[in-house]
Amino acid sequence: MNFSKSQRSRASKENMAPSARVDTLQRSKQRTVLGVLSENELRGRSLGQGGQCSKHSSTSESSQLNCLGCASSSSLDVYVEEAREVVLAASGEEVVGYHSYQDEETNALHNEDMAIMLELSSSPCQDASTPSESEEVFCLEYAGDIHQHLRNNEIKFRPRPKYLERHPEITDDMRVVLVDWMAEVAKEFELETETLHLAINYLDRFLSLIGNVKRGKLQLVATAALVIAAKYEEKSPPKLDQFVFITDNTYTKKELVRMEQAFLSVLGFNLAAPTINSFLHLFMAIESVCPNTKNLALYVADLSLLEMDPFLQYSPSMVAAAAYCLASYTINTSLWPDSLVAFSGYTMAEISPCLTHLYKLYASAKSRPLQGIREKYKNSK
Template identity: 40%
Template sequence: MTSSSSSSRNLPKENPISRPSVAKTRAPLGDVVNRRNPLGDITNQKTGSRISAPSSTLVRCSNKIGRSKKASKPPKPNAKSNLLVPYEDIIESPQRNAESDLGNDADEVDDIDSNLVDPQLCGAFACDIYEHLLLSEVKKRPAFDYMERVQPNINATMRTILIDWLVEVAEEYRLLPETLYLAVNCLDRYLSGNVITKQNLQLLGVSCMMIAAKYEEVCVPQVESFCYITDNTYLRNELLEMESSVLNYLKFELTTPTAKCFLRRFVRAAKGKTEVPSLLFESLASYLSELSLLDYAMLRYAPSLVAASAVFLARYILHPSRKPWSSTLEHYTSYRAKHLEACVTNLLQLCHESPSADVVAVRKKYSQDKYKFAAKKFCPTSLPQELFL
């Protein structure tokens, strides 16, 4: 009994997420004194760790925000440095068609909720669930002009670089897409009412990623892991303090609809009740939707509108000879084609923008075989006006 219990105590405990080794810290390149940089280095590894064993060399992003600060100077805000602007008060609500449920006389509306066998589809309650999501998305949207109104120290370019880095972290640590979308939502909602410094922008970003991971993931990286991906630029207690600040400002309201929530249903509506959505179509729609996260100007559009526009554009790219919008899509999205024109045009512009060396994560991610090389698909330079009539 004694030897058995003694040997059992000596057995190593299994940990699904091993703690990264922080015994030997590395100073960021070009900074021998290891000063705090806006973005840390996420290339550190530990052999055998599931979440810290990168499959490829990551692009360094330590000094990107510093460069963008010089390149783009934000306008002077109207708010004082300690002003809190409620994000509910400055939201531009999308226009929807009240008669969209009537559909189009040209074709019938498919019932995509007729499958009551699969409990994950929630066929009996799906319509009520998504009707609630359409109503609640307005209440939990960030302000679309917080950079001009609230933030004197950061600009849209810094936000883009930060989110591009978060995309890279989510891909490297195998986090769910829902985690990334929720992290960006928390980031923008917090920035809508709290002034942040350039030095703490990455701290805010990684804190929002940790919050989203705790909400969405089954296997969550440890706090030390999130410190480690910033090259230990921030201490554990700083990360926890920022996490507390974000959660208190958001009043712990994390159940918020994102574009990813709507995209799953809209993709099913695009294929109808009989066809199985192709992986290429899903990947292309996801790619377009994820590109929208990088662009500060896309905050003007509701998440459901972004998802619907991504489906519209993906259908046209894959099948330019077909009409990209149908009565079924109009019914389940509550948008007519004419409501999507501005958002679709902006998404098309994002596809054609030449990516800078600082913003490559989304395109690199969707250039892989597992996403059917969606980022490499040919995109038209413009769309016929009759598609939106």
């Protein structure tokens, strides 16, 4: 489906009567996961098959993984378009701080700098889709503080890697099915990528803090996580009725509201969790990449949400760094730039274990039975 057709579809849905909208949702692709979860089976378990590469791979897995450790000219054999022109690196110009000065000469210079900044930011000829130079400089000025704040909080808001041991009725395979379904719902409602990442963080943290969630309530828990994330992140979040319809009316609106209340109580209303997506965007702001590299990095970052083991063992910032490296190497045969080593404190040696796991997941993605995230990135946009 192309972008314009999607827009027309969304516009028509907004103008239709509520009853018609319900019928449309009910006629859409069945997304309820309860039947699949009750079977407790997932054919073609991706990581259970090891690091199986796609059918098009022309080199062995061992040689491909060895490529990740060095800037080799050999290819990872991923079929992507040729990289477009690399976006200009972010400006490193120094910005005069806006402090109070006592002598008149310094005040005059300060006012002149302010006038220049205002002139730059209000230029009518500037493309609205491109941040101004002054905005870019200000972003870089605070990037270090933002990064440190996120790194501190990612420890605080991190789920337990082995939390499913507290839920005898839930398996790893069930969670894979559930996350894939959440990705489809996010695509259906045209939610932001950050909303999906937050929802999965809420889901994992909630299940880390309680025990013995029944299989029949798992989809309700996931839906409540999406509701809360959408309210937190989206400008116009979907209505509760729409979330009820997307589960094929498996749960009532009252049940969803009660689960939302339980969620917020367990999480202590701590919703500003750093995600892989937020770190990845920060890294790409510090060291710009071409559009192909950006989209590939976002894709593999989304793929990492599917698997608890091993990705919950790594911090979100580490997975984001690995996603950046994998995409950068695939498109440009470069890995982790010196600017990001200095900015993040991560060396290539520290990133390599996570990078290897992420590559194995990426190489096997095409052969997986669940394709919700791959479908999301098949859009030409």
